Amino acid sequence: MNEVAVDLEELKDKIIAQPDVILDDREIMRALISANEKSLGGNIIDLRGIAMERLESRLDRLEDTHRSVIAAAYDNLAGTNQIHRAILSMLDPVAFEDFLKGLGGEVAAILRVDCIKLVLESTANAEGEIAVRRLGDVLSVVPPGFIDAYLTQGREGVPTRQVTLRQLRPESEILYGDAADWVNSEALLKLDFGSGTLPGMLALGSEDPHQFRPNQATDLLAFFAGVFERQMRRWLS
Template structure:
């Protein structure tokens, strides 16, 4: 078996010859650029041996600049997302405080189906209830839609509290005349009480990517839980 030569025994000529024979070496091993001491200019031309010996320092600076620009872009995206999340959180908190200030059950329902859309910058907000009993309080108010029993489970899993959809076509059964505007939606299950029909809060937006299945659902769940508790208080169940 041939012995491996010590790196210190390699001559400059051999290293040059190897690199010329393997022009892709540094491209395939970019980590070597971090340990090489390199010239700031084309030393081949200055030494009279011909141009073409790469200015590695310039290469590394350009690479670092590209990496810095990419990192800056990533930081910009993170900051933009953080600001958007803070804005959304602020909107939801303000909307919840507004709901808690309702002075009557009718005002509470109206706040959900009318004011919530403005406060959350939605194109449609619907409160749906599974029931055949049209005498239930608030059932005939604007923005409250009646759906048959089992409908909510057909739209989302029974264990699912929130469902987010992007790039959708608004459902007429849910959104009525506003269905043509809706391109993304959030469905929030409302389990008010075992003795009460299942409810559903639906937020619709014309922005096809306002809601996405990959987004977090904490704020939507929080909004849903607050509405559930307020409904229990108003209905005294």
């Protein structure tokens, strides 16, 4: 009994010396409140205990919100760095052929997409199409009107946006070729090369159906599209 009394006295001295240790520990405070409620009896309502439970619930919600905000900030920062790295890689080539190779290689790897297609509308003849094929698989030349039709899925009167995100498998192989069998989500960046020129489109395809979703923000991709347009005007001039 003497040993128990000594231990209790030591514990009491520690609590008096550092009361914050008790106040900051939720489990201990919860146990103390529960013990206090039992001592009051079953016919008495402890309003302080109820208020503390509500405050604790609010604190939990605030902490969850705080964690969500921090996670979103980190994701946004990572996305910004990713786009910046892709742009710097895209600005390095001095020849159009190297530009296309880098687009389908290093840029695609940085953006973590499985397939990139640069789509240009053109009225090129057969000789022009042969010349395009020599530039590689990244570049795809389509007839005028194809891009708007692809963005709107053939629905007339539907306005097109600079960035379109969607989760679907392409209905045909015109754009992605054999990769159309496993592309499950895509980001479509409509490109404006200036007055008097036909539009273009950059298609980013992913096997992951959740990589590009319609409810995602498009600010970074819109910035990337703007830089890409200006880079392409240099090659098309």
